[in-house]
Amino acid sequence: MTSRSYDVLAGAPDSPVLLHVPHSSRVIPPDVREGILLADGQLGRELDHITDAHTAEIAAAAAAAAGAAPWQFVNRLSRLVVDPERFPDEREEMLAVGMGAVYTRTTHREPLRPAGFDPAPLIDRYFTPYAEGMAAAVAERLEATGRAVIVDVHSYPTGPLPYELHGEGPRPPVCLGTDAFHTPPALLDAAREAFGGFGGLATDTPFAGTYVPLSYYGKDPRVSALMIEIRRDVYMSEPGGAAGPGVKALGAALAALVDSVPPHPAA
Numbered sequence: 003m004t005s006r007s008y009d010v011l012a013g014a015p016d017s018p019v020l021l022h023v024p025h026s027s028r029v030i031p032p033d034v035r036e037g038i039l040l041a042d043g044q045l046g047r048e049l050d051h052i053t054d055a056h057t058a059e060i061a062a063a064a065a066a067a068a069g070a071a072p073w074q075f076v077n078r079l080s081r082l083v084v085d086p087e088r089f090p091d092e093r094e095e096m097l098a099v100g101m102g103a104v105y106t107r108t109t110h111r112e113p114l115r116p117a118g119f120d121p122a123p124l125i126d127r128y129f130t131p132y133a134e135g136m137a138a139a140v141a142e143r144l145e146a147t148g149r150a151v152i153v154d155v156h157s158y159p160t161g162p163l164p165y166e167l168h169g170e171g172p173r174p175p176v177c178l179g180t181d182a183f184h185t186p187p188a189l190l191d192a193a194r195e196a197f198g199g200f201g202g203l204a205t206d207t208p209f210a211g212t213y214v215p216l217s218y219y220g221k222d223p224r225v226s227a228l229m230i231e232i233r234r235d236v237y238m239s240e241p242g243g244a245a246g247p248g249v250k251a252l253g254a255a256l257a258a259l260v261d262s263v264p265p266h267p268a269a
Contacts, residue, residue, distance in 0.1 A: 007083070007128050010139055011074035013065060016265045018147040019072035020139055021061040021256070022154045022213060025054035025081045034083050034124070039113055050242025051109040052081060054157040055234070056249055061155050063253025068260040072153075075139050077132070081105075082114070084129040086136070087154075087213050099165045103129050109163045137215040144224055151189065151263050154179070154213045154229040155256070159240060162208065169208055175236050176203040179212045179229030183220050189228050192262035196255045200236055230256065 013019070028049045030038070040048060058076050065071045077086060088094045088103040100107025100114070104121035108114045143150035158177070162169030176197045180190060190205070197203055212229040214220075234240050237248025 006131070006135070007077065007079045008132055008135055009074075009076045009078060010135070011065070011076065013071040013073035016147055017070045017072050017260075017263075018143050018149045018265065019151045019153060019260050019263050020143055021064065021072050021074045021260075022136070022152055023054075023058045023061050023074065023076045024086050024154070024213070025052075025077065025156060026056070026058040027078050027080050028053050029078060030080050030083055037115055037119065038082065039115060040108070047241075048108050048114070049080065049082070051159065051163060053242065054155075055242060056238055056245040057155045057157055057232075059245060059249050060232070060237070060252045060256060063250055064256035064260060067254055067257035069257075070261070070265065072260045073139065073143065075136055079128065084124050084132070086129060086132045090125055090129055095167065096165075099167065101165060107165070109165045111164050133215060137217050140215055140218060140225060147265060148224065150225045152184075152212070152214060152225065152227040153256070153259065154227065155232075156209070156229060157232045157234050157237075158209060160233055160235045166208065168210070171207040172204055173208050173233060174202045174204040175200040175233045177207060177209055177229075177231035177233075178203060178205050179210055179231060180206055181212050181214065181227055183223070184214050184225060184227040185212060186226055189226055189263070193228055193230065193259050196259040196262065197230070199255070200252075230259075 061074050084103055090103045094102045104124050106115045140150045178193050209231050212227040214227045218225045237252055238245050
């Protein structure tokens with residue numbers, strides 16, 4: 003048995019908001035590291051590029067500042083172990099560049115794992131328990147408040163990396179990722195208001211969509227979701243550098259978004 007790869011940090015009992023932080027960690031278990039082809043220096047640089055550094059700090063700052071603390075679901079392992087936000091099968095478009103649920107290529111499209119690598123053990127050990135844990139966290143918010151509002155907290159580099167399938171579009175300071183079924187207009191409007199002070203924002207560029215557990219995806223309108231993608235130069239030095247004062251400002255903006263969500267569904 004493996005220890006749990008995520009933390010669920012409790013918020014206010016009546017908060018429907020769940021801040022999801024899937025890509026903030028650089029931790030790779032030693033046995034998983036053995037299956038990665040990169041030398042240590044190469045792996046460190048790859049982690050600089052692929053990690054959404056300091057996003058867990060932004061979420062924590064928001065939780066501390068919000069009037070009613072949101073719940074937090076934080077991945078404690080690197081996305082180079084598994085990426086919990088990918089489809090685990092051929093539905094995933096990022097398979098085209100070797101970045102399905104288990105990556106076989108790097109951000110620069112170089113080999114990350116050996117040819118013929120079997121992803122199934124990592125899916126079973128990490129991806130499936132994570133997905134089940136996130137679904138359970140959503141179920142708890144639904145039980146407690148009648149709704150669940152997932153806010154996905156991500157970051158992205160100032161310049162496009164070779165793995166990006168849609169990197170040619172605008173790269174605003176803040177990108178809001180939406181889903182036609184799960185992103186209500188009021189939530190999107192509240193995010194535009196909360197993040198309007200960072201020099202510009204756009205919707206679904208350079209990254210689109212948002213994360214909802216598959217057991218609810220496209221099925222349960224009580225589950226709302228929005229992705230916040232923050233361009234890294236807004237709050238840190240790139241790639242993989244230290245956080246700056248933008249972390250606190252972004253945390254305050256995220257807290258304002260959290261506070262805009264009423265504790266119970268409208269009658």
